[in-house]
Amino acid sequence: MEKLYPLKFKKVFKEKIWGGRSFSEKLNMILPTEKLYGESWEVSSHKNGMSVVENGRLEGKTLEELFLDYKGDFAGENIYTKYGKKFPLLIKYLDINDRLSVQVHPNDDYALRVEGESGKSESWYILEASEDARLIMGLKRGITPEIFAQKTKDKDFKNLFNVISVKKGDFISITPGLIHASLEGSVLICEVQQNSDTTYRIYDFDRLVDGKLRELHLDKAMEVIDYENIPRISSEKNRVNIKIDGGLKQEIIRDKYFNIDKLLLEEKFEDTDRASFMIYSILEGEGNLTCDGVSYPIKKGDTWYIPPKLEVAVEGKLEILKTYL
Missing domain, CATH: 2.60.120.10 (Jelly Rolls)
Structure with missing residues (x-):
C-alpha cells in the first residue's frame, strides 16, 4: 500500500x-x-x-x-x-x-x-x-x-x-x-x-x-x-508550561482513553511522537504542517489527522490541541 x-x-x-x-x-x-x-x-x-x-x-x-x-x-x-x-x-x-x-x-x-x-x-x-x-x-x-x-x-x-x-x-x-x-x-x-x-x-x-x-x-x-x-x-493559569523546541507544551490530561496536550508554538516544532496517530485541532493562528517533506497550510478551525511513523514539523504562531493514545 x-x-x-x-x-x-x-x-x-x-x-x-x-x-x-x-x-x-x-x-x-x-x-x-x-x-x-x-x-x-x-x-x-x-x-x-x-x-x-x-x-x-x-x-x-x-x-x-x-x-x-x-x-x-x-x-x-x-x-x-x-x-x-x-x-x-x-x-x-x-x-x-x-x-x-x-x-x-x-x-x-x-x-x-x-x-x-x-x-x-x-x-x-x-x-x-x-x-x-x-x-x-x-x-x-x-x-x-x-x-x-x-x-x-x-x-x-x-x-x-x-x-x-x-x-x-x-x-x-x-x-x-x-x-x-x-x-x-x-x-x-x-x-x-x-x-x-x-x-x-x-x-x-x-x-x-x-x-x-x-x-x-x-x-x-x-x-x-x-x-x-x-x-x-x-x-x-494553573497548568505547567513545559519548554519544548519552538514553544511551550501543557500536558492537559493522561487517561486510558486519550491523552491531550496543548502546544503554544512560536517557531518551528518537530513532533517526535510517532507510535500513535495524532489529531491536531488548530485553536489559534496559522502556519504550515510539514510531513515527510510535503507542506500543508494550516489555520484556526482546521483539524488534521496525522498517521503514525511520519516525520512531522509545524511552523507558525499557533495554539494546537493535540490528541493521541
Whole structure:
C-alpha cells in the first residue's frame, strides 16, 4: 500500500436547538445553511457522523475504511491490536448558546451490554465563554439516589445540581456517570471523547422540538449516575508550561482513553511522537504542517489527522490541541 499522509476530513455539521453560528464567526468554517449548528464532527468513524477524507489521493474514503485497510499504519500497531475493528475516538466542536439538556453517559460495561457500543468518557476544552457562562457538573453533595428519584419524579430540579462558572482555557474531564449540562451563557468547546453517541437525557427544561417534548431516558440514567462524581477541572493559569523546541507544551490530561496536550508554538516544532496517530485541532493562528517533506497550510478551525511513523514539523504562531493514545 502507498504511504499515508496528513488527512483532513469533511466536517459533519449537526443542527441543534441550542446551537449558534460560532463555527463560522470564530473558527473559519463554512456552514451549509443559515440555521443554528451545535456540533461539528471533525474526526469520527461513528455511523451517526462518519468522517470522509477531503484532501489528496484518498479523497472520498471514510475513516472506517482507512482504519480497516491500513490497520496499524493508520492508527499505530498497539492501538489497532487493542481496538480491532473500531476506531477509538471521536473529536468534535460544540457551539452552545442555550441550555444543553441535563444528561449523563454510561461506562463501557453498561453501554456494551445495553447499547452495543462503548461507553462515553469525554472532555471539554473551553475555547470561548461568555462572562455569565455556567455549567451543571455533577450533583450537590448529599443528593442520594432516593432524593434524586423523588425530585425528578416531582419535576423539582431546584437545589439538585452542582453549578460552576467557566472561562476560556478551562478543561473539564467528564467521566461516565457525571451529570452535566449548560445552564447560562454561551460556550464554544473542543470535545474529545470515546467513539460513542450514547447519551441519557434527564431533563430538557420542558423545551418543545417540532411541537413535542424531547424524549427522556430517566430509567437508564438512574442506573449509570455516579452520585459522588466530582469533575476534574484545570484552568489555563494553573497548568505547567513545559519548554519544548519552538514553544511551550501543557500536558492537559493522561487517561486510558486519550491523552491531550496543548502546544503554544512560536517557531518551528518537530513532533517526535510517532507510535500513535495524532489529531491536531488548530485553536489559534496559522502556519504550515510539514510531513515527510510535503507542506500543508494550516489555520484556526482546521483539524488534521496525522498517521503514525511520519516525520512531522509545524511552523507558525499557533495554539494546537493535540490528541493521541
